[in-house]
Amino acid sequence: MITVIQAKERINQATKTLKSIEINLSDGLNKIISEDIISPINMPPFDQSAMDGYALGDIASESYQVIGEIKAGDNPKDLTLSKGQAIRIFTGAVVPNGAIAIAQQEIVARIDDSIKLTATLIEHKNIRPKGEQIIEGQLALEKGTLITPATIGFLYGIGIDKVSVYSSPKVAIIATGSELVSPGQKLTLGQIYESNSFALKAAIETLGVEASIISVKDNYEITRDAIKQALENNDLVLTSGGISVGDYDFVGEAFQEVGVKEHFYKVQQKPGKPLFFGKKNETTLFGLPGNPASALSCFYVYVMPTIKKMMGHTDSFDLIETATLTSPYARKGSFTHFLKAQVKNNKITLLNAQSSAMLSSFAAANCLACFPGEQEAWNTGDTIQVIRLD
Ligand code: AMP
């Protein structure tokens, strides 16, 4: 059975970034830019006033004659200031020809059409020069940049409304199990509510990715056909349940029959030992265990970085965040343990109710604390890796 590190390496190796597409920038949140973006304009596009006040023809006159007004949006191309002259101006307005500085109104005394400065001013003060932020033709954002709300604002601000990004995967989730009932229905003895597909879909949506859901009973043909169809129409397929060794676990057999190439089955970890990973042509397939905490844990450890890599993230498989334990932890054996925990101010509190069948602690957790296979005991204050859930 392979280790967690080996499992991640194999998935990382088998995962390719998807093709580049052009989209509306407004749809770009959380996507990764796939080509360098060059600024098509100077920003600001003109010398711009940074203050409400007065544009001055010089900074040394005793008083200035106010000869006009320019507000944001005005086009004052015919206005020119000479020495001893001023123009009333507002933030964002075009600085007129001949202006040496802008005096903010707080340092100006005005009587009729004449003003005096009540404090000294230096040249260019309160003028945002044309191209101060970025110059036409300059690199605005590098290929590989994540699109955030600020990125969207910055790019719209320089007149860009279309961007090339890496595609998001098309994802299907197949929930297997004859005991599973959809929400809203009444449970009869032996039944439980289907919850894995909803948790997985929600986790996928945090990446701005859509997922479709299919539910199947524990029937070999139905399971096989659902998997076959999902593999044909998606970049990524997640199955939940049916991957263990029970008489009604049909998923593994179905994978074989539809021609899935197995990369591994089972990992030295708790929860989530019976994790399957494979490929059919270009489509990636995870067979997630059915136990809800196992399925979700495997999602965060393996599926999340896979989706991110498909979307152009380059470091999604590197666990880099660490924090310190507030209690000791010990366990036997060589399996990696992923424990539901709360991390705050870099301190980890392990939660109760760690069973793979339970989601109660997962629902209260903001991280998974990772206890790798090589070690058996940890002390308070030890630094370990965490996978953030938020
Ligand atoms: P399995 O791997 O199919 O044997 O399922 C393991 C456990 O997880 C069983 O107790 C199932 O009832 C439960 N389970 C499987 N799939 C789901 C699901 N989609 N939602 C909630 N519980 C599930």
Ligand code: MG
């Ligand atoms: Mg089952």
